[in-house]
Amino acid sequence: MDQTDRDLLNEIQSEFPIAPRPYLELGKRLGLSEQEVIDRIKRLKEEGVIRRIGGNFHSSRLNFTSTLCAARVPEDKIYQFVKAVNRHPGVTHNYLRNHDYNVWFTFIARDMGVIENALEEIARETGVSDILNLPAEKMFKIKVDFEV
Amino acid sequence: MVDERDKKVIGLIQGDLPLRPRPFALMAERAGMSEGEYLERIRDLKSRGILRRFGATLRHQEAGFSSNAMVAWVVPEKRIDEVGKIFARFREVTHCYHRRPMGQWPYNIYTMVHGSSRDQCYEIAEKMSKAAGVKDFTLLFSEKEFKKTSMSYF
Numbered sequence: 001m002d003q004t005d006r007d008l009l010n011e012i013q014s015e016f017p018i019a020p021r022p023y024l025e026l027g028k029r030l031g032l033s034e035q036e037v038i039d040r041i042k043r044l045k046e047e048g049v050i051r052r053i054g055g056n057f058h059s060s061r062l063n064f065t066s067t068l069c070a071a072r073v074p075e076d077k078i079y080q081f082v083k084a085v086n087r088h089p090g091v092t093h094n095y096l097r098n099h100d101y102n103v104w105f106t107f108i109a110r111d112m113g114v115i116e117n118a119l120e121e122i123a124r125e126t127g128v129s130d131i132l133n134l135p136a137e138k139m140f141k142i143k144v145d146f147e148v
Numbered sequence: 149m150v151d152e153r154d155k156k157v158i159g160l161i162q163g164d165l166p167l168r169p170r171p172f173a174l175m176a177e178r179a180g181m182s183e184g185e186y187l188e189r190i191r192d193l194k195s196r197g198i199l200r201r202f203g204a205t206l207r208h209q210e211a212g213f214s215s216n217a218m219v220a221w222v223v224p225e226k227r228i229d230e231v232g233k234i235f236a237r238f239r240e241v242t243h244c245y246h247r248r249p250m251g252q253w254p255y256n257i258y259t260m261v262h263g264s265s266r267d268q269c270y271e272i273a274e275k276m277s278k279a280a281g282v283k284d285f286t287l288l289f290s291e292k293e294f295k296k297t298s299m300s301y302f
Contacts, residue, residue: 009206016203018190020183021169038167041204045167051205052298055161055190061198062150062158062301068247068258082294092299096292097218101253104218104288108299132250134258138228140244141236145203146262148211 001049004030006148008040012053013145056144059108065135066108067115070101072130078103081126088118101132150198153181155302157189161202162298205298213262215289217269219276220255222284228256234280235259240272255286 007030017025023041024034032040044050059066073081078096085091085105094105109115112135123129150158156179165171176186193199208216223231228246235257236244243260259276263269266289273287 009204009211012204013206014201014203018172018187018194018202020172020187022165022171023167023169034169038169042167048207049211051207051296052163053165053204054163054202054298055158055193055199056201056205056298057158057162057301058198058200059299059301061196064299064301068245070253086295089300091295092297094294094296095290096294097288097290099286099288103294105295132253134247134250134253136245136247138232138246140232140246141241142200142243144205144242145201146206146208146211146213146242148206
């Protein structure tokens with residue numbers, strides 16, 4: 001990654017143009033042609049630096065609810081448990097973490113009833129019943145763009 | 149709230165923007181509307197705060213942030229607001245939420261901390277602990293990613 005890549009990454013994280021020719025617009029800001037911008041983004045995607053370019057929404061303002069769940073899963077059940085959890089399209093993030101509560105996932109759905117039902121079903125299917133459901137009471141910060 | 153045409157816009161921009169000179173025109177065509185209306189609806193969703201952000205999402209590791217920790221804190225209930233705001237000011241903190249404790253699980257503030265190493269995550273957590281005067285916390289490092297995707301709403 002060179003400095004131009006870094007400048008481009010900072011620009012497209014927080015100031016992506018909502019305009020008919022966004023890559024041309026970005027090129028003007030960075031002194032590149034439209035095609036150079038497209039080629040650089042294409043390469044940064046191939047290298048795995050950029051996951052996607054798109055919208056991130058406040059789920060609550062779309063009348064969805066979200067929560068953070070943590071489960072205490074025995075080593076030999078992790079694969080089965082993760083499979084049962086990830087099957088739900090509302091599960092967007094799922095990580096193994098170094099704690100007794102070792103599987104942590106986020107769950108977005110129409111309402112909490114849907115999530116509670118899904119958790120019960122997962123518990124029944126996998127025999128893992130120690131699952132914490134920790135919906136947010138208040139958000140103090142969400143800022144996922146990084147100065148690179 | 150959002151109408152049916154907004155839902156068509158959301159259904160497309162929750163995915164990945166095409167790497168073509170006029171990417172929004174391509175999406176607008178798929179949504180059955182003009183490029184102008186499509187762009188206007190995106191701007192409107194943003195100004196109404198429904199669209200939190202439009203732009204690139206990076207893979208942190210590849211972008212040089214090789215370590216991240218979820219730091220969970222036990223904060224006295226009456227200090228939640230004050231402490232949440234202190235934590236939110238740290239630039240290394242990307243997420244800061246208050247969540248109710250549950251059963252034997254006492255933690256009530258959750259912060260995502262990003263650094264270049266695990267040691268650096270510990271250092272950041274120590275700094276936060278001192279700044280807020282909160283001593284009871286734990287760092288949970290991600291050891292494996294099982295899923296990371298963006299939500300499909302519509």
